[in-house]
Amino acid sequence: MRVQDDEQPVVVGFDGSPESRRALRWGVEEAHLRFIPLLVCHAWQSPYPMLSVTPEATDVVERMGRHVLDMGLIMAHDLAPRWPVRGRLVEGSPGAALVGASGIAEMIVIGPRGAGGFDELRIGSATLQAVAYSRCPVAVVREPGHPRADRVAIGVQDASLESAELGLAFEEARLRKASLLAICLCPEDCVDTREAAVRFNTNVAVWEEKYPQVQVETAVETSPHLEVLRHAADRSDLLVIPRRESDDPADLPVGPVCQALLREAPCTVLATPPHASGAAAR
Template sequence: MAPYPNVLVGYDGTTESDRALRWAADEARLRRLDLVVCHCWRWPYPISHIDYDIEETVKKMGRHLLDRGADRAAHLAHSVKIHKRLMDGPAYAALMHESPEAELVVIGSHEQDELPVGSTALQLPARSRRPVVVVRQAAAAHERVVVGVDGSRGGDAALAFAFEEAALRRWSLEAVYGCWEPGAVAESELALFADEEELARSCGGRLQRAVAPWRDKYPQVQTRTSLVMEGPRTALLTAAARADLVVVGDRGTGSVDPLLLGATSSALLHHAPCSVAVVHAERT
């Protein structure tokens, strides 16, 4: 049995959550896992105005939405076992509660540049210890995964997830290293930025070493590497325009609050034109 025996998806009946449901159904089918469809209902008035009859009506509406989502999932993936979770409170909190048993979590999102502060699509990738896929509607189907490489533990975890995803979906993969980030390197490496050729040799070697074991493990995945003399955010946002999924670690080589995403991951969640997966390194 897999250590995390399901794919978890949040569903609220919107177009965005329907796209997430479709992606999650594909994941469950390809990974041969159960699919858990979660809907969160919320009391829409101040707690001091509780009316139990109205509360029951709100619950029934939530149950109806959940049933509709589960039926839709069963239609999308006939061979997958579907489970339903009706929960109350914020979607972020409910999905966090369910996520420890998930192989990955899938949620829908507004289009780029439209994510409100505090949205589930920002909070859940920052705090869940499981991979989170934030699904957007891409302009075209490229059948390509782009993954960010930077030599960090989060970057290595992103590579593992990206290669597995590319193999499952039979997509190609592009590993992108935006190496122009002097603010995130040790002081001993700052001199490299005065010699672009030496920087390219050093970072190019790091990129090839990071990708090599995954190329060996997944020889069927058509793989290319791209070393880019730009910051990682710019490099990955450019590459995301030709991808269906971009995969990043939760944080790179810079030092950030452990409860927050790194700057590159946050930028991609806000601005990437395709779906985004955020993968956390295993805790040691």
């Protein structure tokens, strides 16, 4: 089977930081699992947005950006010598570059923070921007806080889960030969969860028929959502969640539960946009 260069790639944001190197390794693995190309993306911008910056100075900064991108490409080729890997050098902010690339990507992969910032920073502005506005799922790769669990988890804010999101979680579990923990998150004041549980398990059963090789565990929870998902992340290698708690256009681009998990989850978080895209979702 041959990887087609015209397939939508896994796009990795790379700036040479340890976090971006970890994201690149994860992205190479994801591209392998999906049998699609890898695109390494680096954004450069002049450090001083002033009219007095000379073309020569701008050229130096661009060449430095090219050097960083080349480092990422060398690392990708070392990890996957015969895999189709391309590079993209973009002028502008890292977050905007990744949002722009999301239109042609199967998935965006990025670290929780990039180069610079301060040691206590848990999530960077570029990562939040990518999660908030990307048109495809965004994987925020963290160093695991526990041994490999061979489990993917997905949190659902209510029983009317978008099939695309659930399909993405099943596909990730299949690709990784992992089990799937699917959690229906009912309102905390919900007294009777039976109706929600029936709808939820019916939805899950549809995907179980499509993915018979995936071992599935379901749960219906009325505990605080963040608490439930933190506990799920403690027992999983990958947590799939919507980037916001509802489809209301007035809501924040990234909901408070997603923001907290991006900062605190001890595993990689795959944040999905409304009506998630991707091969499993189509």
